[in-house]
Amino acid sequence: MQSSSTSAAPESELVLRCTGLHRHLGQGDARVHVLRGVSFEARRGQVYAIVGPSGCGKSTLLYLLGLLDRPDEGRIEINGRLMSNDDDAARTAARGAHIGFVFQFHFLMLEFTALENVMMPMLKQGRLTGPEMEARAHALLGAVGLGAKTGRLGTQLSGGEQQRVAVARALANQPTVLLADEPTGNLDVKNSGLVFDLLTQLAREHGQAVILVTHNPDLAARCDVTRAMRDGLFV
Numbered sequence: 001m002q003s004s005s006t007s008a009a010p011e012s013e014l015v016l017r018c019t020g021l022h023r024h025l026g027q028g029d030a031r032v033h034v035l036r037g038v039s040f041e042a043r044r045g046q047v048y049a050i051v052g053p054s055g056c057g058k059s060t061l062l063y064l065l066g067l068l069d070r071p072d073e074g075r076i077e078i079n080g081r082l083m084s085n086d087d088d089a090a091r092t093a094a095r096g097a098h099i100g101f102v103f104q105f106h107f108l109m110l111e112f113t114a115l116e117n118v119m120m121p122m123l124k125q126g127r128l129t130g131p132e133m134e135a136r137a138h139a140l141l142g143a144v145g146l147g148a149k150t151g152r153l154g155t156q157l158s159g160g161e162q163q164r165v166a167v168a169r170a171l172a173n174q175p176t177v178l179l180a181d182e183p184t185g186n187l188d189v190k191n192s193g194l195v196f197d198l199l200t201q202l203a204r205e206h207g208q209a210v211i212l213v214t215h216n217p218d219l220a221a222r223c224d225v226t227r228a229m230r231d232g233l234f235v
C-alpha cells in the first residue's frame with residue numbers, strides 16, 4: 001500500500017512526530033548533510049515502511065527517532081513531549097521507557113539465555129520484580145514461538161530464532177514506538193516473513209507504532225504506510 005492508502009486509521013493517537021530534522025555527519029571536507037529537513041508522523045498501531053537507496057539517510061533517521069543521536073536542527077516529540085533536545089542521560093531514560101529497537105544484526109548477548117536477553121531491558125528499567133520480569137519474558141518468548149527454548153543460550157539458536165528473541169526483547173518494556181532497521185535483511189525468505197509477521201502482529205496487538213526500514217518491496221507492501229526517502233528527504 002502507498003502513503004495514499006485509506007486503510008490507515010487516521011484517527012488513532014499520534015505517538016511520534018518529528019519536524020524539520022537536519023543532521024550532518026563527518027568532519028571537515030568529509031562533512032555530509034545527511035538529513036535535509038525530514039518530517040514524519042507515526043500513530044498507534046500503525047506499521048510504517050521507510051524505503052530508499054543505500055546511503056539516503058534511513059539509519060541516520062532511525063537513530064535520531066530512537067534518541068540515540070541528536071538532530072542539528074528540528075525536533076522529535078514522543079507522546080507529545082519534546083525529547084530530541086534532552087541531554088544524554090534524559091534521552092537514555094526516555095529511550096528505555098518509550099523505544100524498542102530491532103537491528104539487522106540482532107545484537108543479542110549470545111553468552112546469555114534467550115530469557116536473560118529479554119529480561120535485560122526490564123532489569124535496566126527497574127519497574128518489575130524478578131518474578132514479574134521472568135513471567136513477562138516467558139510470555140514474550142512464547143508469543144514469538146520460542147516458549148520451549150527460553151533456556152537456550154544465544155549461541156544455541158538459529159539466526160531466525162535469534163532475531164525472534166530480538167523482537168521479544170524490543171517489546172520488553174512495552175515501548176510506544178518500535179524501530180526496526182532492516183530487521184529481516186540477514187534472514188532467508190521463510191524466516192524473513194516469520195519475523196515480519198511477528199513484529200507487526202505483536203505491535204498491532206499492543207498498540208505500538210512500528211517504523212521499519214526495509215529493502216524488501218513485498219514487506220513494504222504489507223505495511224500500512226510506505227514512505228520513500230532519497231538524499232536525506234522524503235519524496
Ligand SMILES: Nc1ncnc2c1ncn2[C@@H]1O[C@H](COP(=O)(O)OP(=O)(O)O)[C@@H](O)[C@H]1O
Binds near residue numbers: 030055056060061
Ligand atoms: N559517521 C559518519 N560520518 C560521515 N558520514 C556518515 C557517517 N555515518 C553515515 N554517513 C553517511 O551518511 C549517509 C547516510 O547514511 P545512512 O543513514 O547509514 O544511510 P542508509 O541507512 O539509508 O543506507 C551516507 O552517505 C553515509 O555515508
Ligand SMILES: [Mg+2]
Binds near residue numbers: 058
Ligand atoms: Mg542503513
